[in-house]
Amino acid sequence: MIVEDSPLTQRAPAKGRILETASVLFYEDGIRNVGVDRIIAASSVTKATFYKHYRAKDNLIIEYISGQHRAVRANLESLIEASPTPEAALRAFVSAVAAEVGAPGFRGCAFINAAAEFPDPNHPVRVIVSDHREWYVETLADLLRKLGHPVPGDAADELLLARDGAFSGGYAGDSIAAIAAMSRVASRVIADARAAA
Incomplete structure (x- = not known):
C-alpha cells in the first residue's frame, strides 16, 4: 500500500491523522468494514473534528482513493525520470x-x-x-x-x-x-x- 506522506504535512494535523489512519484501516480491513467510530477512535479525534473535516465517510473514501492515485503516479513518474x-x-x-x-x-x-x-x-x-x-x-x-x-x-x-x-x-x-x-x-x-x- 502507498500512503502519501508530504501532503499530510500541509493539512491540519487532525485532518492528516484522520486520513492517514483511514488509509491504513481501509487497506488492511476493507473500506466498508471500517466504520467512522473506529476511524475517530484510532485517529484520536472527536466526532465533531471528523465531521468538520470530512462531513461524511464517503468524502474520506474519495480522498483516500484519490490520494492513492497521486502517490502511485508520483512514484511511477519518479521511477521513469530516474x-x-x-x-x-x-x-x-x-x-x-x-x-x-x-x-x-x-x-x-x-x-x-x-x-x-x-x-x-x-x-x-x-x-x-x-x-x-x-x-x-x-x-x-x-x-x-x-x-x-x-x-x-x-x-x-x-x-x-x-x-x-x-x-x-x-x-x-x-x-x-x-x-x-x-x-x-x-x-x-x-x-x-x-x-x-
Missing part, C-alpha cells in the same frame, strides 16, 4: 511491483480492492479507479512507444494485467510465482519491442 532508458524504466517498474508484493503488510492492490467493494461503475470511487487505470495504461504505452513496440497500447494492457495478476496472486497465493509470471510477460513485451526496432 531511468536512463524506457527499457530500464520498464524493468524498474517490474522491480517496484516485486518489492511492493514482498513488503510486510501487503494486501493486494488498493484500487482492485476498492473496485470490488463498489460494484457500481458510476460510483465516484469506481470513476477514480477507472481514471487511474487509464492513466497507468497510457504511461506504460508511452514507454513502450519510445521503446519502439509495434502495438504499445496492447502491450501496456498486458503489462497492467500482469501487474494486477502479480498483486492478486502475490496476496492470495504464491508471491514468488506471481512476480516470476509478471517478469516473463514484461520480458516478452520488451523482446517484442526490440524485434520490431
Whole structure:
C-alpha cells in the first residue's frame, strides 16, 4: 500500500491523522468494514473534528482513493525520470511491483480492492479507479512507444494485467510465482519491442 506522506504535512494535523489512519484501516480491513467510530477512535479525534473535516465517510473514501492515485503516479513518474532508458524504466517498474508484493503488510492492490467493494461503475470511487487505470495504461504505452513496440497500447494492457495478476496472486497465493509470471510477460513485451526496432 502507498500512503502519501508530504501532503499530510500541509493539512491540519487532525485532518492528516484522520486520513492517514483511514488509509491504513481501509487497506488492511476493507473500506466498508471500517466504520467512522473506529476511524475517530484510532485517529484520536472527536466526532465533531471528523465531521468538520470530512462531513461524511464517503468524502474520506474519495480522498483516500484519490490520494492513492497521486502517490502511485508520483512514484511511477519518479521511477521513469530516474531511468536512463524506457527499457530500464520498464524493468524498474517490474522491480517496484516485486518489492511492493514482498513488503510486510501487503494486501493486494488498493484500487482492485476498492473496485470490488463498489460494484457500481458510476460510483465516484469506481470513476477514480477507472481514471487511474487509464492513466497507468497510457504511461506504460508511452514507454513502450519510445521503446519502439509495434502495438504499445496492447502491450501496456498486458503489462497492467500482469501487474494486477502479480498483486492478486502475490496476496492470495504464491508471491514468488506471481512476480516470476509478471517478469516473463514484461520480458516478452520488451523482446517484442526490440524485434520490431
